[in-house]
Amino acid sequence: MKGLPSALRALLRRDLAIGRRIGGAASLGVIFFLCLVAITPFAVGPDQALLARIGPAILWISALLATLLGLDRLFQADAEDGSLDLFLLSETPLELIVLVKCLAHWLLTGLPLVAASPLFGLMLGLDARALGAVTASLFVGTPALTLVGAIGAALTVSLRRGGLLLAILILPLSIPILIFGVAAAAGAVGFVTPFLILCGLTLVALALAPFAAALALRHGAE
Amino acid sequence: MQIEASALSVERGGRIVFADLGFRLKAGEALLVTGPNGAGKSTLLRALAGLLPLAAGRIEVIPASEARRAELCHYVGHADAIKPSLTAFENLSFLSSLLATSPPRPGAPQVETALARLGLGAVVDLPAAYLSAGQKRRAALARLVAVFRPIWLLDEPLTALDLASQAIVLEIMAAHLAEGGIIIAATHATLAIAAAELALGRPARAAP
Secondary structure, X not given: XXXXXXXXXXXXXXXXXXHHOOXXXXXXXXXXXXXXXXXXXXXXXXXXXXXXXXXXXXXXXXXXXXXXXXXXXXXXXXXXXXXXXHHHOOOOOHHHHHHHHHHHHHHHHHHHHHHHHHHHHHHOOOOHHHHHHHHHHHHHHHHHHHXXXXXXXXXXXXXXXXXXXXHHHHHHHOHHHHHHHHHHHHOOOOOHHHHHHHHHHHHHHHHHHHHHHHHHHHHHHO | OEEEEEEEEXXXXXXXXXXXXXXXXXXXXXXXEEOOOOOXXXXXXXXHHOOOOOOEEEEEEEOOOOOOHHHHEEEEOXXXXXXXXXXXXXXXXXXXXXXXXXXXXOOOOOHHHHXXXXXXXXXXXXXXXXXXXXXXXXXXXXXXXXXXXXXXXXXXXXXXXXXXXXXXXXXXHHHHHHOOOEEEEEOOOOOOOOOEXXXXXXXXXXXX
């Protein structure tokens, strides 16, 4: 088992390098996030109070959609070029490989969204308390979105245009995350209770998603 | 080390690709799998690597080891598993970390050495997107040198390679056999190594 950490480190390095280079989709998520947040006020109209009230919800829906963007390639790129076969020939369990790929995906898409959310929240006129709550809830909630999305990405790995199917599979599953994420961010029922439930959802996703996704990938490889 | 397969049969999409196939290879022996397109050569290699389930039959590696069969095999398929945005060096160093076995084998060649052996010394720092099909193939084959695994499953290993590189790959294969390794290769070309032949598909079976 000595070879295990070094294989996973190498995988993380590789995925981060691919995401940051030309053709990687690392910065696209944040730009898409910005686009969604920027066009909402045009649709809602110039009502500062309304925007501030629905701001957390807008940020959360935008983060959800931005996470979905590019998630279909999470395993598909590796399946197409034969890397997935080599994952299966490795000593490293596929579940850990899935987990590390999710970590790389979150570092490249989720974390920039969290970092950008206070700025974008300011654009929607959120107050200081709401800014902090939105950022904290996104920080805890976006890993769950990536992990749940990984199950969908693994299920649709062999489909040429799996992106749409992925969205249909994943959006219903992400409703609980959205509900408690927005509840914590909006603060209508207090911050702590929904935030802790959100933490719980993320931990459940962390425990289950790697196994579900690895199972789907093993069947997809056949 | 020996590998023994008996009564293998693989089904894909409800169709039996081949049935009742068997062979036995001792250390230092090679097997060439031949047959027309669609005869099941690639399917057999994938099944041997453990990437496809068997409908019937068994594959045994002797002596039995703790490692899964997949961990004893190198599989080089049609897809090169080379990422275009990474350099040849980055690609191979990732693959050798991924495929490395624990405990590491002493005296394992460095990634640079492996690439140089395949004649890629001059392009190690070039993104793989700029490599030709033959160079990508060589970068994929370099993992055979960089990481030791006893059983090599090669699917058309010489595709897209020029004559000089074909000779190098055949040398590497011969050296692996001399070390006591096992090679099972699917091919249309005749490989200049001593090997048994397993013919798949109807035309071969019709022959007496």
